[in-house]
Amino acid sequence: MKWPLKSSPVPREQLPLYNLMYLHAPGIEHADSTILWGTEIDASGLQSWLEACRSTSPVLISTSHVLLQATAQALAQHPDLNRRVVGRRVFAYRNINLRLAFQNPAHGGVDVVLVQSAETRSLQEIASLVWRTLLLANRGEADIERDRRRMRSLPAWGFHWLMALYRWLDRHWALPTIGRLDDLRCSAVLVNDLSFRNAPPMRCYKPTRFPDESISINVTMGPIEEKVLVRDGQPAVGSVAPLFVKVDHRIVDAYQLGRFLATLRELLQHPAQMDALAAERIRATAARWLQRPEESSDNLVRKTA
Amino acid sequence: MNRTEAELLGFLQDRAGLDASFDTGSDLLASGVLDSMLLIELVLYIDRVFGVVFTSDDVAPANFRTIETLAAVVDQRLDSCQRRVA
Numbered sequence: 001m002k003w004p005l006k007s008s009p010v011p012r013e014q015l016p017l018y019n020l021m022y023l024h025a026p027g028i029e030h031a032d033s034t035i036l037w038g039t040e041i042d043a044s045g046l047q048s049w050l051e052a053c054r055s056t057s058p059v060l061i062s063t064s065h066v067l068l069q070a071t072a073q074a075l076a077q078h079p080d081l082n083r084r085v086v087g088r089r090v091f092a093y094r095n096i097n098l099r100l101a102f103q104n105p106a107h108g109g110v111d112v113v114l115v116q117s118a119e120t121r122s123l124q125e126i127a128s129l130v131w132r133t134l135l136l137a138n139r140g141e142a143d144i145e146r147d148r149r150r151m152r153s154l155p156a157w158g159f160h161w162l163m164a165l166y167r168w169l170d171r172h173w174a175l176p177t178i179g180r181l182d183d184l185r186c187s188a189v190l191v192n193d194l195s196f197r198n199a200p201p202m203r204c205y206k207p208t209r210f211p212d213e214s215i216s217i218n219v220t221m222g223p224i225e226e227k228v229l230v231r232d233g234q235p236a237v238g239s240v241a242p243l244f245v246k247v248d249h250r251i252v253d254a255y256q257l258g259r260f261l262a263t264l265r266e267l268l269q270h271p272a273q274m275d276a277l278a279a280e281r282i283r284a285t286a287a288r289w290l291q292r293p294e295e296s297s298d299n300l301v302r303k304t305a
Numbered sequence: 306m307n308r309t310e311a312e313l314l315g316f317l318q319d320r321a322g323l324d325a326s327f328d329t330g331s332d333l334l335a336s337g338v339l340d341s342m343l344l345i346e347l348v349l350y351i352d353r354v355f356g357v358v359f360t361s362d363d364v365a366p367a368n369f370r371t372i373e374t375l376a377a378v379v380d381q382r383l384d385s386c387q388r389r390v391a
Contacts (some may be wrong), residue, residue: 025334054334054366061366105346111359139352197321197340203325 004097004186005174009089022250023088028254033249037257041268043224043239049271057124062242063221064100064193065127069274070267071191071219072096072118076281082188083251083286084216086174090251097187099215100130103196106138112184120274120282144180151181163211170212185214187296192220195241199223202242218246219264309376316350317343330374339369347375357382381390387391 005129014024025031046066054059059139075082075096082093113133115126131185136142170185177183190210194202202222209215223240229238243265247257267274269294306314310329317323323339333339339347348359357379369380 051335054370058365059361060334060344060364060369064341103342105349128361131364134341134345135348135359135361135364138349193341195340197337234313263385 001176001178002183002186003174003176004095005084005086005091006094007174009086009091009174016253017089017199019090019250019253021083021302022248023090024198032110034209034246035249035252035254035257036244036246037254037261038204038242038244039261039265040081041243041265042181042229043241043268045269046241046271047224047239057127059127059131061123061127062193063129063224064102064191065123066268066271066274067193067219067221067270068100068115068118068126068130068191069097069123069266069278070271071098072115072121072190073267073274073277074260074264075189075217076119076277077263078256080256081217081247081260084188085213085248085250086170089174089293091174093186093188095186097189099184099190101188101192102134102137104137110138112190114187116183116186120278120285122278123271147179147181154180167211170214185212189217189219190215190216192218193224195221201225204221205242205244207244207246214253216248218244220244220246221268235260242269307376307380309379310372311379312354313351313372313376313379316347316381320346329376331368331370331371333375344369351375351379355379355383356386 012020016249022031022033022253046063050061050066052302065214081090082096083090084093085091095117098115098118100113100115101110102113103109109150115121115129118126121129133142177185185223190207192207199222205220205222207218207220220243223242224239224241226237227240228235228241230236231238243256243261245261247260247263252260306329314329317333317338318327320343323338327336327338333337344364351357351359359375361380365376370376
């Protein structure tokens with residue numbers, strides 16, 4: 001059992017008035033708290049970095065892995081986004097955990113990889129974890145597959161009531177996660193890499209809202225395409241990729257979203273700096289744990305066991 | 306072109322709709338032919354057709370650079386299996 005959220009909510013005084021208005025709105029049907037911001041990145045640096053990684057890394061690195069690392073590093077710089085709503089309160093997550101959605105040809109549906117403490121992982125670590133999960137999932141060998149099969153074997157009425165009970169509990173209490181499927185609730189972010197081969201150019205993308213409220217941020221990158229850009233005041237052909245971030249106004253406002261998106265964009269355009277940032281965060285976390293051992297993950301596991 | 310290369314080229318032509326200029330020496334990674342989904346399908350295909358199981362450690366750029374490099378890895382694994390059986 002894990003407790004993904006901090007034990008007390010973010011103090012009400014720290015929440016801006018407009019966020020509180022959305023938080024106390026009569027229901028999500030009446031007030032749409034979604035903010036979606038789309039931008040473009042100059043993908044030339046990303047492409048060069050991927051090509052360089054292919055010559056040096058023992059693991060194949062893809063845009064999904066870089067997107068995961070960039071999102072984690074951007075969240076580490078903007079921790080106010082790593083939160084979720086429970087009832088009328090806002091809770092911060094203890095760790096920066098990310099979910100990556102991927103298409104599983106084995107069953108034709110979407111699966112999710114959970115990357116825990118992603119801000120302390122190198123690009124190679126992230127890539128290895130994702131490939132391992134993808135292979136296990138596609139071979140039907142992942143432990144989580146058994147839980148999925150159990151869920152699917154429930155009769156329609158059983159599934160409906162189980163989901164209704166789960167959603168009700170999830171919306172009213174900051175619960176621990178139990179079991180492998182439920183572990184996905186440890187993360188505020190869903191990362192989507194839709195730059196697959198033959199994907200059409202992306203001009204707009206609106207991600208869905210998951211039935212539970214654990215996902216507060218959705219980061220989506222579309223396919224890279226050639227476009228005319230202005231570089232040094234001159235028109236030039238360059239590689240461009242669309243990037244969309246969706247957040248919840250009950251947690252952050254458009255200014256905070258814009259700053260987060262600017263950081264994410266900068267990291268994706270200059271990905272070479274991210275492994276150094278991850279190493280720095282490992283050192284900082286270790287130093288913090290040495291000073292305050294009660295904050296360490298091990299201690300947390302001992303407390304909850 | 307040996308049998309393994311022909312099988313892999315056939316699979317990729319079928320799945321990715323490669324044009325006639327694409328051959329066993331063409332770069333699968335730089336050309337963008339091999340995205341994550343197709344790579345996983347390719348690994349599962351190798352597992353099914355040749356009985357060679359790739360782990361995440363095998364998902365290395367050196368192995369998947371061209372059809373020739375990939376076929377060489379598959380043939381090497383098959384050879385070492387046959388030697389162990391003999």
